[in-house]
Amino acid sequence: MDPLIFGFLLSDGLISGALYALVALALVLVFAVTRVILIPMGEWVVFAPLTQAVLLEGRLPATVWLSALLLLVWAALDLRRGRTPLLLALAAALVVAAGYLGLAVPALAPLVAILVVLPLGPATFRLFFEPLPGATVLVYLILAVGLHFVYKGLGLAFFGPEQFGLPALLAGEVAVLGLPVPWQGIMLVLAAGLLMASLYLFFTRSLFGKALRAAAVNRIGARLSGISVREAGRVAFLLATGIGALAGVLVAPLSNASYEMGFLLGLKGFVAAIVAGLSSYPLAVAGGVLVGLLESFSSFFASAYKEAIVFALLLPVLAWRSVSSLELEEEE
């Protein structure tokens, strides 16, 4: 293989690896805190750029109404909780206002899109997962699959089956070691690095981040020290949705976006997350990059078997991780 092709595959793999790493990070975060394997994550990742695309076409995307509706239902459920319903109603109004702002100022569309998608995560947690505390991982998983169906169906209803091309946030290419790499890709990789660094700081330096980690390690212990597991779950979902929406907006100009991409995207993020044992953030990032590189190189050698190779090569990785991990048997 000549070095140019090698370099091209490498940069391609790193760019999609950064995307998978972000999705994996979000999945690990959510799983560690709530024990939910968040299958609808992929849908939320594509909802953000699709929302942006519809805004750029001069229409108000239906996701705005969905977000506002979920927030209002949440407010109705928490009606007796002091100021909470008021704040939630305010957030719903804000989402709608942001939607109109995005229509008026197209430059703000990416930001508005992220803002619109953001409430979906925590609201979904409040509406569908919180009423079933202490269910098994399997039940949460099936619940998540059901929600994946709902969001996928909504995606088709809202955006239609066609692919949307999106303008790059940063146009043009730059030569890296004689290789043309789109600025957008570099931005994605940089953003991924930045996000990871800030998550690292959040979890190690801030009290709230530490509380979140505590809730992940030992739920009962966390509750005894005054940490609300429910609140931790909502924050985990909020962070995950935020990471996903940002990743979606950043990657869409490179690869277009359509409603059905979410599942495979989520699955590959999940693969990366599993490589990390659903518990280690640095390994989730490594797993994401590994999946991206595997995919990129195997698509060159045997494109029809691209995904097959990614998944088949995982078996030895899994065996190795399983042997080397010290975790006890799952009690599910």
Added chain:
Amino acid sequence: MIALLLALLLALPWVLPPFYQTLFVFYAIAALVVLGLHLLTGLAGLTSFGQAAFMGVAGYTSALLALRAGASPWVGLLAGLAATFLFALVLGLLTVRLKGHYLPLATIAWQVALYIVMGSWVALTGGRTGLSDLPAVAVFGLELRDPRLYHYLAWGLLVLYALVLYRLVHSRHGRMIRALRGDAVAAASFGARPPELKLWTFVIAALGAGIAGWLYVHFVRFVNPSPFSLEASIFYLIMAVVGGVGALPGAFLGAGLLTGLEQWLKDLVPLVLGKSGNYEIIAYGLILVGILHLAPRGLWPWIEARLPRRTPPLPEGEGLPPRAEPLPEGPLLVVEGLTKSFGGLLAVNGLSFEVHRGEILGLIGPNGAGKSTTFNLLAGVLRPDAGRVVFRGREITGRYPFETVRLGLVRTFQHPHLFPEMTVLENAMLGTYPRTRAPMLSSMLGLDRVEERRAAAEAYRALVRVGLAEKAFLKAGALSLGEQRKLEVARALAADPVLLLLDEPAAGLRAGEKRALAGLIRRLREEGITVLLVDHDMELVMHLVDRLVVMHYGEKIAEGPPEAVQRDPVVLEAYLGGAA
């Protein structure tokens, strides 16, 4: 009730409209896969996202044999099942040892890989367009092209598979499979070999999917990869969970409900909303979420809780034959120079003692003395760094508990390792596992009934001995701590112990319960069982044991009858602190 259901099943194809005739065949096909998941996921706790791939293996094998070699579908069934068996064996060997979340992901990995091979190896499989014109299945020259006839084939195979599974689940193997999931250490302590049992569970579930795949391709008489995708596997898992993955009727409920739901939604939603295409999947997802909110453990447990309960008859008849071979002369258990360290910490250091036949020996010591480590070394949970353990004249150093339990070295657990979802009797029957022989195949065919009856009688006798007989059919989860301890002992008794290892049996018991426990242990000694007891409770130990071994910092500091040990200055110093 069952006769009524069978009659209904026989009559159904002739009263249903054609659309539902076809639907019922698909129902049977789905139920076959879901039944396998009931065993694999519900009972053994191994979540699989790869069952549809096994359908594909059998389906493609049969299709290719029919099209390329002109083989009859019946040959195809055998070959398909053989291929499924081999695939499941190899993938199972790779997968079942994986821990925690790695196992489900591994199943996703080979599911996706196999699916892509089915779609991309065009020369062999015809790719995504698939292979058409498969032969129909023929019985005595009668071709089953009509769904009304195929109904009998599909449901016949399903009922057979369900019967085999029912037999397996209610056999010694089934009890162990259920135990394994909650607690592999406890299962191994009563003679199970966890990896082997998991592997066979995996293979049996895959064979169910294999039959389903074969039925599928010869029913639609066309094969392409789409029914064997990851999405299909996930659908089967959904059916299993919605119906209630822990119970056999749940598989029928889940498969029927969701097979129907999908079709109804396709018809109904366009009628209601006037549009089609987008909204079924939303409704499907919402209904799924709704069901799980209504019945998080699945529909069958929800229904079962509302059905009247039936108490099965008490087990009677003779128990299992007692241990035949006589015990050799000399001490029953010899421990020599036993040593175990964890990193830099020397937990047990050169410990030696003997246990004589027919005595109650107490192993005591202050916290951190190394009692629990010694116990685990003897029970085979830990392996010693040095030293020997000889039981009944045979060296058992570092042997696994599933080997030593067969020799009569039986333990209880300090924190009861019982299975709350199983009845008290079933928990006690786990103890009979090392004493029973029926291989898995004869259990599946129902050839183990005599042995099963005797095992139940034996377990029931053990419950009578500890005073739990009237609770035999309660779930073990409903017992108090004192009763759980008794059940621990009963399970050990059912294994016909020569030497009973009791790990802090009195911890957390009330005074009355302690007295009852002491009485029970004395009775066991009178029946000829030797007891090694580890406990903190001085009052219990001093009044119960014949001899004591006292440990401190991993070493033996005293040995002898309780009165002598009580006066030993070294022991007093260890317990009360050595200010003097």
